[in-house]
Amino acid sequence: MFSGSSNQKRALPHCDLLVALPPLAAGQKGVCPRCSNTLISRWSNPRTQPVMFAISALIMLVLANLFPFVNMKVSGIGRQLTLPQIPSVMVTEHFSSLASLFLLFVQLIPAACMIFIILLCFEVRMAFRLRAFLAKTLFALRAWGMAEIFLAGVLVSFVKLMAYGDIGVGISFLPFCLFCLLQQRAFQCIDRRWLWDNIMPMVSPVTNAIRVGEGGLNQGIRACSCCTLILPAAEQVCPRCHTVERARRHNSLQWTMALLITSIMLYIPANILPIMITEGLGSRLNSTIIAGVILLWDDGSYPVALVIFIASIMVPTLKMIALAWLCWDAGGGRGVDRERMQFIYEIVEFVGRWSMIDVFVIAVLSGLVRMGQLMSITPGIGAVLFAMVVIITMFAAQMFDPRLIWDRVDSHIEKGSTVDGK
Numbered sequence: 001m002f003s004g005s006s007n008q009k010r011a012l013p014h015c016d017l018l019v020a021l022p023p024l025a026a027g028q029k030g031v032c033p034r035c036s037n038t039l040i041s042r043w044s045n046p047r048t049q050p051v052m053f054a055i056s057a058l059i060m061l062v063l064a065n066l067f068p069f070v071n072m073k074v075s076g077i078g079r080q081l082t083l084p085q086i087p088s089v090m091v092t093e094h095f096s097s098l099a100s101l102f103l104l105f106v107q108l109i110p111a112a113c114m115i116f117i118i119l120l121c122f123e124v125r126m127a128f129r130l131r132a133f134l135a136k137t138l139f140a141l142r143a144w145g146m147a148e149i150f151l152a153g154v155l156v157s158f159v160k161l162m163a164y165g166d167i168g169v170g171i172s173f174l175p176f177c178l179f180c181l182l183q184q185r186a187f188q189c190i191d192r193r194w195l196w197d198n199i200m201p202m203v204s205p206v207t208n209a210i211r212v213g214e215g216g217l218n219q220g221i222r223a224c225s226c227c228t229l230i231l232p233a234a235e236q237v238c239p240r241c242h243t244v245e246r247a248r249r250h251n252s253l254q255w256t257m258a259l260l261i262t263s264i265m266l267y268i269p270a271n272i273l274p275i276m277i278t279e280g281l282g283s284r285l286n287s288t289i290i291a292g293v294i295l296l297w298d299d300g301s302y303p304v305a306l307v308i309f310i311a312s313i314m315v316p317t318l319k320m321i322a323l324a325w326l327c328w329d330a331g332g333g334r335g336v337d338r339e340r341m342q343f344i345y346e347i348v349e350f351v352g353r354w355s356m357i358d359v360f361v362i363a364v365l366s367g368l369v370r371m372g373q374l375m376s377i378t379p380g381i382g383a384v385l386f387a388m389v390v391i392i393t394m395f396a397a398q399m400f401d402p403r404l405i406w407d408r409v410d411s412h413i414e415k416g417s418t419v420d421g422k
């Protein structure tokens with residue numbers, strides 16, 4: 001009864017429910033009735049709006065790199081820190097791995113995304129393949145831009161250092177805050193469906209009648225995970241973006257479990273080994289993640305102790321449990337209702353990257369607190385291991401195919417209807 005005309009726009013989101021897209025006015029967005037994901041959003045200026053935000057964000061990022069970012073004064077000795085100094089200090093401390101992560105996640109990836117948005121929306125003349133590559137990379141990189149998490153890390157390190165001396169912000173601090181806001185806004189104004197239709201308008205090659213309001217796999221169709229084009233399930237190569245994939249991500253559960261087990265194995269030493277070494281006035285203190293939380297709590301910085309506890313201990317642990325639960329449920333376990341599993345999946349996808357906050361706190365502290373004999377902070381090997389745990393669990397969540405959550409509901413409905421039919 002829902003079968004629409006062949007030129008009607010349809011979407012097949014994460015939950016694999018075929019949805020008809022109504023015509024929208026500017027400022028409106030279409031949401032999936034089953035999983036509540038945004039399917040389409042109409043902006044009044046889909047071309048100029050993201051470009052303006054992206055250009056402003058880039059200008060702010062350049063300004064943020066030119067001037068002092070934060071400063072600290074301890075018993076007469078002052079130190080200023082610029083953003084480019086943070087990785088260079090870590091390199092001199094032989095932590096090039098942390099320096100590269102900082103450069104990549106806080107500066108290079110967000111900047112690259114902004115450049116991609118400008119090139120794609122401004123219709124700069126370039127080959128179709130290059131445009132498709134940029135669009136593909138843009139959405140794949142989105143989760144790896146962590147400028148706003150770094151900013152939260154800076155605020156946490158301020159609270160940590162308040163007990164030791166005077167902390168102040170430099171000229172670059174405000175441009176960096178604006179950069180975080182503007183780059184978020186640029187991403188918000190980009191509609192994936194509009195962008196791909198703009199790169200290469202294409203009508204879905206599915207010719208047989210498909211029923212809106214039913215699962216995609218049962219009808220022999222799938223959506224391209226990159227450009228959202230609806231394809232026959234048997235067709236492995238997308239004709240528009242050339243992404244090669246199957247109806248369901250190949251060995252999704254095996255990959256997720258393998259990465260999950262790797263991250264658990266790394267999480268144990270990450271908690272035992274020191275993440276930060278504080279040296280001052282002849283004493284040397286190795287602090288682990290949990291010791292850092294206890295120290296903050298004892299100092300009376302309860303909110304910050306809670307932030308670090310939630311981000312570094314609760315979130316990674318719960319994320320690992322949630323991923324194992326999702327795999328067990330999708331593999332045929334007796335799970336709870338689908339909406340709740342979808343909600344758990346989205347939480348895992350959203351909060352996972354915020355665990356990086358502790359790594360950024362260490363980056364700021366080791367860059368700023370270098371007062372020679374008086375007090376200096378250096379990163380410990382635990383910080384590298386912890387960063388790896390966060391990155392590997394992010395990959396594990398990305399390998400999980402959320403459509404598996406809904407597949408059993410659809411197959412159940414299918415079975416029920418055939419039984420009724422008999």
Ligand SMILES: [Zn+2]
Binds near residue numbers: 015017033036037
């Ligand atoms: Zn949905």
Ligand SMILES: [Zn+2]
Binds near residue numbers: 226239
């Ligand atoms: Zn595609």
